[in-house]
Amino acid sequence: MQPDTSTCKQDPGVFIPVIDRNKCEGKAECMTVCPYNVFELGIVSPQERATLSFVGRLKGTAHGWKQAFPVRAEACRACAECVASCPEKAITLKRMAVA
Ligand code: SF4
Numbered sequence: 001m002q003p004d005t006s007t008c009k010q011d012p013g014v015f016i017p018v019i020d021r022n023k024c025e026g027k028a029e030c031m032t033v034c035p036y037n038v039f040e041l042g043i044v045s046p047q048e049r050a051t052l053s054f055v056g057r058l059k060g061t062a063h064g065w066k067q068a069f070p071v072r073a074e075a076c077r078a079c080a081e082c083v084a085s086c087p088e089k090a091i092t093l094k095r096m097a098v099a
Helices: 029-033 054-062 081-085
Strands: 015-019 040-043 066-069 091-095
Touching: 015 066, 029 081, 081 091
Parallel strands: none
Antiparallel strands: 015 091, 040 066
């Protein structure tokens, strides 16, 4: 099935989604709504866990360190569906630097 591109605002590669590791709880709403299949669930690395806040580490432990990862970030077209859908408000869109 073709993705619904009616709400897409940018060409691919202009913006990428960034996940706040202190907020994500791996609820996967972003995976459901993204028309470009940008996200996958994964496990936060031990190195990254060590950089999180106390609350972030508590949340991570409670959810088995399962979080969303933008593994195909270059496909993002900045529709912001993932930003709106995330119950933890863990996603922002970041403009990529112009070469
Ligand atoms: S803004 Fe979010 S939902 Fe929309 S294309 Fe980018 S990653 Fe997917």
